[in-house]
Amino acid sequence: MISFDDYKDQEPAWCPGCGNFGIRNAFIDAMTGMGMEPHQLVIVSGIGQAAKFPHYVKCNAFNGLHGRALPVATGIRLANHRMHVIVMTGDGDCYGEGGNHFVHAMRRNVNVKLFVHDNQIYGLTKGQASPTSMEGMVTKAQPFGVMSEQFNPLAMAIALDCGFVARGFAGDRAHLAGLFVRAMEHEGFALVDILQPCVTFNKVNTYEWYRERVWKMDGEHDEGDRMEAFKMSLLWGERIPIGVIFRKRRPTYEERNPVISRAPLVEQAFDRSKLAAALAEFY
Amino acid sequence: MRTILEGSLAVAEAVRLCRPNLVCAYPITPQTHIVEELSRMVADGRLDAGYVLAESEFGAASIVLGGSAVGGRSYTATSSQGLLLMVEVIFNIAGLRLPVVMTCANRAVSAPINIWNDQQDAVSIRDSGWIQLFVEDNQEAVDTHIQAFRIAEELMIPVMVCMDGYVLTHTWEPVDMPEQEEVDRFLPPYDPAYKLDPDDPFTMGEMVGPDAYMETRYHVHMDMMEARAVIRRVCEEYRGVFGRGGTGLIDAYGVDDAEVVLVSMGSLLGTMRAAVDELREEEGLNVGLVKVRCFRPFPKDAIHDAIKDFQTVGVIEKDISLGLEGTLCSEMRAAFCGEDSPEISSFIMGLGGRDITVEEIKQVARDLAQNPACRVEFRGLREDLLNGDEG
Numbered sequence: 012m013i014s015f016d017d018y019k020d021q022e023p024a025w026c027p028g029c030g031n032f033g034i035r036n037a038f039i040d041a042m043t044g045m046g047m048e049p050h051q052l053v054i055v056s057g058i059g060q061a062a063k064f065p066h067y068v069k070c071n072a073f074n075g076l077h078g079r080a081l082p083v084a085t086g087i088r089l090a091n092h093r094m095h096v097i098v099m100t101g102d103g104d105c106y107g108e109g110g111n112h113f114v115h116a117m118r119r120n121v122n123v124k125l126f127v128h129d130n131q132i133y134g135l136t137k138g139q140a141s142p143t144s145m146e147g148m149v150t151k152a153q154p155f156g157v158m159s160e161q162f163n164p165l166a167m168a169i170a171l172d173c174g175f176v177a178r179g180f181a182g183d184r185a186h187l188a189g190l191f192v193r194a195m196e197h198e199g200f201a202l203v204d205i206l207q208p209c210v211t212f213n214k215v216n217t218y219e220w221y222r223e224r225v226w227k228m229d230g231e232h233d234e235g236d237r238m239e240a241f242k243m244s245l246l247w248g249e250r251i252p253i254g255v256i257f258r259k260r261r262p263t264y265e266e267r268n269p270v271i272s273r274a275p276l277v278e279q280a281f282d283r284s285k286l287a288a289a290l291a292e293f294y
Numbered sequence: 295m296r297t298i299l300e301g302s303l304a305v306a307e308a309v310r311l312c313r314p315n316l317v318c319a320y321p322i323t324p325q326t327h328i329v330e331e332l333s334r335m336v337a338d339g340r341l342d343a344g345y346v347l348a349e350s351e352f353g354a355a356s357i358v359l360g361g362s363a364v365g366g367r368s369y370t371a372t373s374s375q376g377l378l379l380m381v382e383v384i385f386n387i388a389g390l391r392l393p394v395v396m397t398c399a400n401r402a403v404s405a406p407i408n409i410w411n412d413q414q415d416a417v418s419i420r421d422s423g424w425i426q427l428f429v430e431d432n433q434e435a436v437d438t439h440i441q442a443f444r445i446a447e448e449l450m451i452p453v454m455v456c457m458d459g460y461v462l463t464h465t466w467e468p469v470d471m472p473e474q475e476e477v478d479r480f481l482p483p484y485d486p487a488y489k490l491d492p493d494d495p496f497t498m499g500e501m502v503g504p505d506a507y508m509e510t511r512y513h514v515h516m517d518m519m520e521a522r523a524v525i526r527r528v529c530e531e532y533r534g535v536f537g538r539g540g541t542g543l544i545d546a547y548g549v550d551d552a553e554v555v556l557v558s559m560g561s562l563l564g565t566m567r568a569a570v571d572e573l574r575e576e577e578g579l580n581v582g583l584v585k586v587r588c589f590r591p592f593p594k595d596a597i598h599d600a601i602k603d604f605q606t607v608g609v610i611e612k613d614i615s616l617g618l619e620g621t622l623c624s625e626m627r628a629a630f631c632g633e634d635s636p637e638i639s640s641f642i643m644g645l646g647g648r649d650i651t652v653e654e655i656k657q658v659a660r661d662l663a664q665n666p667a668c669r670v671e672f673r674g675l676r677e678d679l680l681n682g683d684e685g
Binding site for chain 2: 058074076102106107137139140151153154292
């Protein structure tokens, strides 16, 4: 029987009260609840406070370059799609620096779970606006306030027909754990954007601010209706919906790619004679 | 006016005095303070410039490229991974002959990730076609940035001012900040030889095939060779106006009677000066220093002349061309092509923020005095991590 303590690794260096603790707790709850063992997972991350996540959870871990977690996760799945591959990233890492990969991973529908710690600020570099910072937010690097439209990852995901689109809140551990389980159970790429208070650098979107607004929409709309889902994804203000917004079973890249659909690459024998045959035409 | 400023704030102030039209960057440690300060200046109305925080360093470099292409004085700053992400654009800016000025707050390169100082980032892009100037302290950082815009705009070659991350960027030192009127006299408004202008249409960045590509590279190369004289002259002019301001291409310290000459770039020179003074006073060992301020274009002749009469030279550097030796060391050896060369040894130290002490530098000098033979050595390694001991 796998327990919470089996997943505990080094003591996190996040600020006391950081929303990342809630995400970590909910994640471990979800994994233990599913009977998932640390060795069955690989968690891939980039750069940022969220990217420290695999240091603080026992698992196979890959901590790479800023913004580049999704391509690495894609490579891992292409080599061995028996691994459960989870990307832990943040709004700056995934929607800013690595924004192009976000688009194309969803198009490709590789079976990677993307859990975005969305604190609407750059925490690691100490408080500059991120793509999801709200318009007008004043930071040390945006003295006139943010002048760009707030990035909406959920609307973008639905526009790209991403098969699993959800939003969670770091302050609701049980609800978030449930979203993680459903994302893991979904066959295909899954996005969970997680509202995560940054107690040090984001003085606008606080625990209180989110608590006054988040609203569990589960059961209140048809998850399979793309237009309804799109409308839901646009809600941001007095009420912010959390839960599964859109779900659709699409063939995964792993299922569609004839080379790996039979068996993962790592389980396929290396047949040198086929290589010779392929090269023969060049001689 | 003499004041006490953090290195990053001093650089921001120097950049402000140069009246840039466009400032654009992406946050990365240890560079971030520079652009945060510039953004504050824009907000306070002290700097009238376009200011954008980009979505990535690739975006930031591309935005300043665009700003420069339309004739704006454009500035960016980054470090380490940010610089490497910019590389495609860095080559582009140089190839398009756009006089962008950049600060590189030198930091180690991943993997493993490390946010502390060494110089691997800037040294790794030495072939991009940018002028690269390394500064020793915050005063030199201020003076070099003001010179950088002059040099870049005169030659239409971008200039990167390299300053050690944390050691300089996060250290408060007394600096003499020039007055605006003085800077205005030294640095006239930017009047580009060419720019994108709807009234005078012009194409940038078109494909050049085998028929002419090589000549474009030849021109950049010849202008880079020429740049050495320009850098030296601009430095002298600056000295004429401000009474200080860097040392042109290289600087020498106590070399007249030296048994051993040590060479380096950046803030380490300060520690090395202390080591050399102590060796002379306490041990009677005469050690000289050569500071390489200009790394690209490489000051081959100046370095050749500075060390040709010595037998024993040690190059201490915070970078390595893996599989060979320190990059600066290789280039110094190349300055003696076809001639008798001093014994030039490579000492790799201070990677990833490993401290370099006065005593370690003294030991390098003592060892070279004992045994001048040319060699490559790492110094300051932890023995406990070398012998396969796990954990």
